[in-house]
Structure formats: C-alpha cells, structure tokens
Amino acid sequence: MECAAGLLGDLPGVTLVTRDAALDLPFDQYQRYRLVADIIDALRVKGERLAVLDVGGRTALLRQFLPGDEVFLVDLEASSERGLVLGDGSSLPYADNSVDALVTFDTLEHVPPAGREAFISECARVARRWVVIAGPFQAPEVEEAETLLAAFIEDKLGQKHRYLLEHKQNGLPDRPACEALLKAAGGDVVSIGHANIERWLALMCLSLYMDRDAPLRELARKFFHFYNANLYATDHAAPVYRHALVAVFDGATLPIASRLLPAPVAPPGALDTSMSVVQELLRFDLERDVLAPEWARLDEVNGGLGLDLKGHKDTLLAMRTVQDEQTKMIGQLQEHCIELRANEEELEGEMEREAEESQAAIETIEQDLAAHKAKLAEVQRNLKSFKKLNTDLAEDAAEARSQAEEVREDLGKDLTEHRAKLAEVQDDLGSFKKLNAELVEDAEEARWQADLVKETLSRDLAAHKDQFAEVSEELESHKDINDELVALALEARTQAEEVRKTVSEDIAAHKAVASALSTDNAALTETLVEQQRLREESDAAREALRHELASHELVSTDLQGEVADLRAMLESAQKQSSAHEHVSTTLERDLEGHRAVVFELREELEKIQEATSGLEAERHAACEQAAEALQARDTAVQRAQDLQGEAQALEAALDDASSRANRAEMRVRAQGDELSALNESLRLVSEELCAERAALLELRLDQRKRWNNFKRAFGPKPTFEEAPPETDSKEPDPA
Structure with a gap:
C-alpha cells in the first residue's frame, strides 16, 4: 500500500494539483462535471454570468465547477444544500426560457422509458439557449462494461450496485432518439463523447475496490487527483462510456469537440504508472485474501472492544453524572453548613446579649436589694426610736392620768358643794346638751368651714375677752398640759404617717422590682423556649446531615465498586488487545484516559470524605457550643430564681415591718384617743366651773364660751390629705 502511494508522487513530469478541491473528487464524477463545465465555458460570452439549472443536482457539485454563475438545483430527493427545489424533471416548476442553460448529469438513464420524452421536452422548454444532457447511452460495449462492473462488485466486493441495477431495469437511453427529440424542440444538436470504455471499466473497478477498504481511501484520493489533473483531458478515445448531448436554441453556435479536448494521447509514462498501481493493488489483494480471516477476527475483536469502550463511556458518563450530583450535593451541604454557622453565630450573639442583659439585670437587682436592705435597716432603726417614743408617751x-385623778378628786369636792346650784340650770343644760349633740354630729360636715368659723369665733372672742378673763385664769393651768399632750399626739401621728408613707413607698418600689423580675423571668422563659426550639432544629439538621453522610458513604461504596469493576474490565480489554498492536495502542490511550478519570474520581471521593469529616467536626463543635449556651442559660435562670426568692423574702420582711408600723400607729391613735378623752373631761369640768360662777342671765354667753372651748379642745384632726376648697358660703353664727 505504501509502495502504491509512492508511485503517484514519483511519476516523471507529473505535478499534483492541490489548489483545486474538485481534483480530489472520484474520477467518474469529475469526468461528467468537468466536461459539461468546459462546454458551458466554451459557449458563453467572455465575462458573462449565466443562470444554470441542474436537474437532479442535489449534491450541488456543479457550483464548484461554475463558481461565477448562478446555479439553481432541482431534485426528487432532499438534501441540506442551499436553494434546492424539490421537483420532477418531467414537470419542472419553472417558466419557459427562465434559465440560460439547463444541464443534467447521469440522470436520464434513471428515468423510466415512458417519461424520458417528457423529461427532454421540459428541458427544452425551460432552457433559453442551451441544454446539455450528459450520461451513458445505449451501445453494446457500454452494456457489456456495466455488466462486467456489476459482476466485479458482486463477486469481489460482495455487494450490489443500486444505480447499475436501475440501468439494467430501465435500459440505457437511445442517443439518436434523444437527439431527434431535441431537434424537434427547435435545437441544433451535437454529441461529445468522453471516458474510454476500457479505461473507465478498469478505473471503476479500481475506485470501488479502494473505496471499500479504509486504509486505501487516502491512496484512492491521491490517485483520483492524479487522473483528474493529468489523464482526464485525453481520456476520450473511442469507444467511450459517456456522451454529452448539447442542444442550442435561437441561433446559438454549437461547441466544437476538437477545441474542447486535446488529442486522445496520454502523457508519456502515465499509463505505465497506472498499470504499476494496478499491479501493486493486485499484490495487495492477494495479501488481503490471506489476511481476510485475520481482518475478520480483528473486526470482531474491534467490535467487542468497541462495545466494551461504549460500556466504559456509558459507565464514565454515569459516574460523571453521579459526580456532578455529588458535587451539587456537596455545594448544598456547604451552603447548609454556612447557614448553620450563621445561625450559630447569631445564636451566640443573642446568647451573649441575653447574658449581658441578664448580668446587668442581676447587678441592678443586687443594687436594688442593697438599697432595700439599707432602707429596711433605716426603717428598723426608726421603728426602734418609734418604740422608744411610744414608751415615753405611755409614761x-x-x-397625766395620775394628775387628772388628783384634779378630778379636787374638782369632785367642788362639784359636791355646787350641785345645788347646778339643779337650777338643769333645764338650760339639757338644751345645751341637745345643742352640743347636734353640734357634734355636724362637726364632721363643718370641718371644711373651720377656718371661717374660727374667724367668726375669734371676732366674738375678741368682743368678749373681759367675760372670759376669769375662765382663762382658771383654765390657764390646764392649757399647758393639754397643749403638750396634743403636741405629743400630733408629733406621734406625724411620725407614724411618715413611717407609713416610707414603708408604702418601699413596698411599691419592691413591688415594681418584683414586677420587673417577673417580666425578666417571662422573657427568660421565652428565651429558653426559643433556645429549646433552636436545639430541636439543630438536632433535626444533625439527623438530616447524618442521613446525607450515610447516603454519601453508600454512593462512595458504589463508586469504589464501579471503579473496581472498571479496572477489571480494562485489564480484560488489555489482555484481549495484546495481539493487535495498532488497536491496542489506541485502546491504551483510552484506558489511560479512563485511569485518569478514575484517579480524578478517587480524588473527588477523598475530597468528599474530607468534606464529610469537616462537616462532622463542625457539627460536634456546634453541639458543644449549644450545650455551653444551654448551661449558661440554666445558670442565669437559677440566678434569677435566687434573686426572685431574695426579693420575695425582702417583700415579706417589708410586709412585716409595715404590719408592725400599722400596729404602732394604732397604739398611737389609741393613746391619742385617751388624751382626747382626758381633755374632754377637763373641758367638761371647766364648763361646769364656769357655769357655777356665771349668772343665769349670761347662760347663752356661757354656752358660747363652752362651745369655743370645746372647739379649741377637739379642733379638726390633723390630716395629710388636701383641705377641701374654700367656699363663699358662710356658716350661720352658732349664737
């Protein structure tokens, strides 16, 4: 094969043309298209651009030979070529005289005989100037050559040629009849032959033979290039295989064959070289017959290896799909881990803030507790002083009781002496007592008018100072005692009221602190509930992570098993390919690629395992931090409970102190009542003495005097509430 390829490059005086891509076409295709293209170029006016219709030209090869013209395509079968129109040659979808030239290549022999006349008529109708019909026509030597070629294809290559079968079924066209139809359509006709029949048959066998074996196709391409560039122009010695029927219309000139093609004489040595190539191919064919079984076995092995390779590719594709899924899952896990870290940091920040707030609240509570303890100590000190004052007041x-008893005894003696005189004024005294009782009942209602009454009484007292002189002298000795007792009672009441206010304020403050502690406790409880919820979510996330890690381990195990199977399959493929060096080289490269992919998969598995270990470590760290946070929360809750207990104890102590203060106030009030009763007794005695000394005519005046004394003795009780608002109405004079 290498020798045959070298012969083409060593031909004397022959240069391979490489700039024209059409030269690489199979010689049979190049023959028909080159001949028609040369005819069109010979007929055109120099520089003229033509519109050419190729009937049956779905391959669009004519565009390579006529690059300066506009080539239209029509065919029964579709293709991907630009501008192809699907249509039948016997009924073309074009108007009359719509193109300059209509050409068709090896098409008429495939048209059934009944449709050939219509086909030729349609070609003449659409073409304005030229019709060129190229192809084989009926002749004994042409039919014999096609029969020999079909036998060669069937016997040597084991195939049947589709187009040769159609030639035989339809029969080759009759060239004189076709020329007569073109003439009848109004054209002048000339036939130009090409492709020596003997050379065409040999080259066709050679072309089909080389096309069957892939290693010979490059040699065939070079041989075609050699023929097309060097032998085509002289390959028209009779008898020929193909004719080009050229019909011209409207007085156009006919082409001259001698001007299109040179004399049918091959270049020196070209045919000998071709025979050398044929002989070399014959030797290759002999060797091929010997190697055919080995090639068949090699094809079988290659087929098996191809299936194995396809299986490996499918396995690799599946593994890459799994790897992509794992990468995606790892990305999702990493994103989830980032979210967990963010939640953890947020939870830590909240716990730190809550701890700071709890610490600040504890410090505030401790400060309040210290202040309450100081206030309690002060209250206890005040209570001790109050007890001492109570003792002094009792003494x-x-x-005072003993002195009052002495005075009562002295006055009793005087009362006995003057009882007779008192009988005379019993009636007036009864009315006075009635009036006194009414005045006592109205005393509470008249308190807010006390100032006005006092002013009125003061004016009355100023008018009657002389009349009260004697009574004032007698009661002067009792006023000091009465004033002292009243002052002591007022002072005791004031102190008790101050103590009560202080204790009430402390109790209110403690209640506010207790309320704040309850609020803080509720907030801590909500925080504990939220942390418990976060703990449950963290546990759920950890459980989901465990499941995902377990699934990753299963996937990793499956991948390892698949990798082991892949290794075994690759080793088996290596053993099978050891007998075929060039095939094993290709497979070795594939296997190296598979090994690299397996190595990459292993690395990915290791990365997955490392990522899994990292996620597990982070999960443990998050669990430990959550446990520490919960422990700190429990400590804060316990501290809050202790502070609440201390606050409750302090509140109980304050309640006890308040109770003791209330009891002391009640005792002070009782003592004040006793002092008031003693003062009342003294006032009554003074009134009786005044009544005995006054005359009967001055009874009203004496009654007013005693009322004034009564008001001065009782007076309005001291109160810490605001006095009622003043009014413009005046109480009528008791007189």
Whole structure:
C-alpha cells in the first residue's frame, strides 16, 4: 500500500494539483462535471454570468465547477444544500426560457422509458439557449462494461450496485432518439463523447475496490487527483462510456469537440504508472485474501472492544453524572453548613446579649436589694426610736392620768358643794346638751368651714375677752398640759404617717422590682423556649446531615465498586488487545484516559470524605457550643430564681415591718384617743366651773364660751390629705 502511494508522487513530469478541491473528487464524477463545465465555458460570452439549472443536482457539485454563475438545483430527493427545489424533471416548476442553460448529469438513464420524452421536452422548454444532457447511452460495449462492473462488485466486493441495477431495469437511453427529440424542440444538436470504455471499466473497478477498504481511501484520493489533473483531458478515445448531448436554441453556435479536448494521447509514462498501481493493488489483494480471516477476527475483536469502550463511556458518563450530583450535593451541604454557622453565630450573639442583659439585670437587682436592705435597716432603726417614743408617751400618759385623778378628786369636792346650784340650770343644760349633740354630729360636715368659723369665733372672742378673763385664769393651768399632750399626739401621728408613707413607698418600689423580675423571668422563659426550639432544629439538621453522610458513604461504596469493576474490565480489554498492536495502542490511550478519570474520581471521593469529616467536626463543635449556651442559660435562670426568692423574702420582711408600723400607729391613735378623752373631761369640768360662777342671765354667753372651748379642745384632726376648697358660703353664727 505504501509502495502504491509512492508511485503517484514519483511519476516523471507529473505535478499534483492541490489548489483545486474538485481534483480530489472520484474520477467518474469529475469526468461528467468537468466536461459539461468546459462546454458551458466554451459557449458563453467572455465575462458573462449565466443562470444554470441542474436537474437532479442535489449534491450541488456543479457550483464548484461554475463558481461565477448562478446555479439553481432541482431534485426528487432532499438534501441540506442551499436553494434546492424539490421537483420532477418531467414537470419542472419553472417558466419557459427562465434559465440560460439547463444541464443534467447521469440522470436520464434513471428515468423510466415512458417519461424520458417528457423529461427532454421540459428541458427544452425551460432552457433559453442551451441544454446539455450528459450520461451513458445505449451501445453494446457500454452494456457489456456495466455488466462486467456489476459482476466485479458482486463477486469481489460482495455487494450490489443500486444505480447499475436501475440501468439494467430501465435500459440505457437511445442517443439518436434523444437527439431527434431535441431537434424537434427547435435545437441544433451535437454529441461529445468522453471516458474510454476500457479505461473507465478498469478505473471503476479500481475506485470501488479502494473505496471499500479504509486504509486505501487516502491512496484512492491521491490517485483520483492524479487522473483528474493529468489523464482526464485525453481520456476520450473511442469507444467511450459517456456522451454529452448539447442542444442550442435561437441561433446559438454549437461547441466544437476538437477545441474542447486535446488529442486522445496520454502523457508519456502515465499509463505505465497506472498499470504499476494496478499491479501493486493486485499484490495487495492477494495479501488481503490471506489476511481476510485475520481482518475478520480483528473486526470482531474491534467490535467487542468497541462495545466494551461504549460500556466504559456509558459507565464514565454515569459516574460523571453521579459526580456532578455529588458535587451539587456537596455545594448544598456547604451552603447548609454556612447557614448553620450563621445561625450559630447569631445564636451566640443573642446568647451573649441575653447574658449581658441578664448580668446587668442581676447587678441592678443586687443594687436594688442593697438599697432595700439599707432602707429596711433605716426603717428598723426608726421603728426602734418609734418604740422608744411610744414608751415615753405611755409614761407621760400614765403621769397625766395620775394628775387628772388628783384634779378630778379636787374638782369632785367642788362639784359636791355646787350641785345645788347646778339643779337650777338643769333645764338650760339639757338644751345645751341637745345643742352640743347636734353640734357634734355636724362637726364632721363643718370641718371644711373651720377656718371661717374660727374667724367668726375669734371676732366674738375678741368682743368678749373681759367675760372670759376669769375662765382663762382658771383654765390657764390646764392649757399647758393639754397643749403638750396634743403636741405629743400630733408629733406621734406625724411620725407614724411618715413611717407609713416610707414603708408604702418601699413596698411599691419592691413591688415594681418584683414586677420587673417577673417580666425578666417571662422573657427568660421565652428565651429558653426559643433556645429549646433552636436545639430541636439543630438536632433535626444533625439527623438530616447524618442521613446525607450515610447516603454519601453508600454512593462512595458504589463508586469504589464501579471503579473496581472498571479496572477489571480494562485489564480484560488489555489482555484481549495484546495481539493487535495498532488497536491496542489506541485502546491504551483510552484506558489511560479512563485511569485518569478514575484517579480524578478517587480524588473527588477523598475530597468528599474530607468534606464529610469537616462537616462532622463542625457539627460536634456546634453541639458543644449549644450545650455551653444551654448551661449558661440554666445558670442565669437559677440566678434569677435566687434573686426572685431574695426579693420575695425582702417583700415579706417589708410586709412585716409595715404590719408592725400599722400596729404602732394604732397604739398611737389609741393613746391619742385617751388624751382626747382626758381633755374632754377637763373641758367638761371647766364648763361646769364656769357655769357655777356665771349668772343665769349670761347662760347663752356661757354656752358660747363652752362651745369655743370645746372647739379649741377637739379642733379638726390633723390630716395629710388636701383641705377641701374654700367656699363663699358662710356658716350661720352658732349664737
């Protein structure tokens, strides 16, 4: 094969043309298209651009030979060529005289005999100037050559040629009859022959033979190039295989064959070289017959290896799909891990803020507790002083009682002496007592008018100072005692009220602190619930992560098993390909690629395992941090509970102190009531003495005097509430 390829490049005086891509076409195709293209070029006016219709030209090869013209295509079969119109040659979808030239290549012999006349008529109708019909026509030597070629294809190549079968079924066209039809259509006709029949048969066998075996196709391309560039022009010695029927219309000139093609004499040595190539191919054919069984076995092995390779590719594709899914899953896990880290950091920040707030609240509570303890100590000190004052008041009250008893005894003696005189004024005294009772009932209602009444009484007292002189002298000795007792009672009441206010304020403050503690406790409880929810979510996330890790381990195990199977299959493929060196080289490269992919898959598996280990470590760290946070929360809750207990104990102590203060206030009030009763007794005695000394005519005046004394003795009780608003109405004079 290498020798045959070298012969083409060593031909004397022959240069291979490489700039024209059409020279690489099979010689049979190049013959028909080159002949028609040369005819068109010979007939055109120099520089003229023609419109050419190729009937049956779905391959569009004519465009390579007429690049400067506009070539239209029509065919029964579709193709991907630009501008192809599907249509039948016997009924063309074009108007009359619509193109300059109509050409057709090896097409008429495939048209059934009944449709050939219509086909030729349609060609003459559409063409304005030229019709060129190229192809084989009926002749004994042409039919014999096609029969020999069909036998060679069937016997040597084991195939049947589709187009040769159609030639035999339809019969080759009759050239004189076709020329007569073109003449009848109004054209002048000339036939130009090409392709020596003997050379065509040999080259066709050679072409089909080389096309069957892939290693010979490059040699065939070079041989075609050699023929097309060097032998085509002289390959028209009679008898020929193909004729080009040229019909011209409207007085156009006919082509001259002698001007189109040179004399049918091959270049020196060209035919000898061709025979050398044929002989070399014959030797190759002998060797091929010997190697055919080995080639068949090699094809079988290659088929098996191809199936194995396809299986490997499918396996690799599946593994890459799994790898992509794993990469996607890893990305999702990493994103989930990032979210968990963000949630963890957010939770840590919230826990730190809550811890700071709890610490600040604890410090505030401790400060409040210290302040409450100081206030409680002060209250206890005040309570001790109040107890001491209560003791002193009790002693003063006892002394006052003893003095009152002495005075009562002295006055009792005077009362006995003057009882007779009192009988005379019993009636007036009864009315006075009735009036006194009414005044006592109205005393509470008249308190807010006390100032006005006092002013009125003061004016009355100023008018009657002389009349009260004697009574004032007698009661002067009792006023000091009464004033001291009243002052002591007022002071005790004031102190008790201040203590009560202080204790009330402390209790209110403690209640506010207790309310704040309850609020903080509720907030801590909500925080604990939220942290418990976060813990449950974290546990669920960890469980999902465990499941995902377990699925990753299963996938990794499956991948390892597939990799082991792949290795076994690759080793088996290596053993099978050891007998075929050039095939094993190709497979070795594929296997190296597979090994690289397997190595990459292993690395990906290791990365997945490392990522899994990292995620597991991060999960453990997150669990530990969550446990620490929960422990800190429990500590804060316990501290809050302790502070709440201390606050409750402090509140109980404050309640006890308040109770003791209330009891002390009640005792002070009782002592004040006793002092008021003693003062009342003294006032009554003074009134009786004044009544005995006054005359009967001055009874009203004496009653007013005693009322004034009564008001001064009782007076309005001291209160810490605001006095009622003043009014313009005046209470009528008791007189």
